[in-house]
Amino acid sequence: MRIATWNVNSIRARVGRTVDWMVREDVDVLAMQEIKCKPEQFPLEAFEAAGYEVAIHGLNQWNGVAIASRSPIGEVETAFPGMPGFLKGLEGPDQPQEARAIGATVDGVRVWSLYVPNGRSLGDPHYTYKLDWLAALTDYTRAETSARPEVPFALMGDFNIAPLDSDNGDPMVVEGVSTHVSPPERAAFFTLENAGVTDVVRPRVPEGFTYWDYKQLKFPRNEGMRIDFVLGSAAFAEAVTDATIHRNERKGDVPSDHVPVLVELALGDEDDDRPMIF
DNA sequence: ATGTCTCAGTCACTGAGA
Numbered sequence: 001m002r003i004a005t006w007n008v009n010s011i012r013a014r015v016g017r018t019v020d021w022m023v024r025e026d027v028d029v030l031a032m033q034e035i036k037c038k039p040e041q042f043p044l045e046a047f048e049a050a051g052y053e054v055a056i057h058g059l060n061q062w063n064g065v066a067i068a069s070r071s072p073i074g075e076v077e078t079a080f081p082g083m084p085g086f087l088k089g090l091e092g093p094d095q096p097q098e099a100r101a102i103g104a105t106v107d108g109v110r111v112w113s114l115y116v117p118n119g120r121s122l123g124d125p126h127y128t129y130k131l132d133w134l135a136a137l138t139d140y141t142r143a144e145t146s147a148r149p150e151v152p153f154a155l156m157g158d159f160n161i162a163p164l165d166s167d168n169g170d171p172m173v174v175e176g177v178s179t180h181v182s183p184p185e186r187a188a189f190f191t192l193e194n195a196g197v198t199d200v201v202r203p204r205v206p207e208g209f210t211y212w213d214y215k216q217l218k219f220p221r222n223e224g225m226r227i228d229f230v231l232g233s234a235a236f237a238e239a240v241t242d243a244t245i246h247r248n249e250r251k252g253d254v255p256s257d258h259v260p261v262l263v264e265l266a267l268g269d270e271d272d273d274r275p276m277i278f
Numbered sequence: 279a280t281g282t283c284t285c286a287g288t289c290a291c292t293g294a295g296a
Contacts, residue, residue: 009283009284009296010283010284010285012285013284013285034284034296036285037285060286061284061285061294061295062285062295063295118295118296213280213282214282214283214296215282216282217281218282257282257283
């Protein structure tokens with residue numbers, strides 16, 4: 001199985017190059033973030049024509065997540081248990097949930113497409129929301145990976161955190177001033193990893209960014225950040241055979257500001273050319 | 279100069295979010 005994550009920054013603006021890339025790279029499953037539309041606005045036809053079905057969760061022009069798959073999609077959830085909500089000007093538990101998570105099972109793999117809150121700025125209510133959201137995701141991940149360790153489980157998406165100093169190449173993003181690099185955000189990311197998932201891409205791709213701001217020639221200057229990740233449970237991680245970051249997708253006409261991250265899995269019961277050994 | 283991009287609302291712009 002070839003499974004990828006991509007913050008597409010509006011699927012309506014980028015359906016052509018998204019599906020082109022999926023076909024070209026023989027992608028079986030794609031977790032998308034920032035589709036920026038409701039289900040009825042999603043350009044389904046282009047995906048179906050290329051042989052994909054799509055599970056979509058979008059509420060308005062903001063956020064929005066989806067999972068496209070060549071194999072049938074089952075057990076769709078549009079939030080993980082305990083996921084906090086947010087509404088500017090409102091506080092407390094009454095805040096509605098945003099379209100930032102969709103989970104589905106494909107060929108026995110439990111996949112989540114996640115768009116972690118941006119945080120906006122240190123001290124903004126959105127920053128607290130981000131940390132709360134990550135804490136709830138951590139609780140869910142710990143419960144899920146311990147309850148069903150045999151099920152390959154993956155958190156894929158835009159985490160809006162640069163965990164290591166080397167993940168930030170933007171001189172305007174500074175610890176003590178900016179989100180994405182603050183110690184509490186980084187601690188939340190490492191606590192999530194300790195809850196039963198591991199970054200399956202970094203061991204195979206130690207260098208490289210996944211996002212470059214549109215402004216100020218950030219891409220030509222390579223002043224990007226690594227903020228898009230595939231975190232897999234032990235059962236998922238042990239099936240990974242390859243991982244790649246597709247930097248070229250930041251080039252050309254109307255690119256997203258993020259590029260896709262692709263992982264190859266050998267699930268053992270696939271109809272492929274590898275010998276089965278019992 | 280938030281110097282770019284996208285979308286909604288409304289119809290050439292502004293506001294919001296990133």
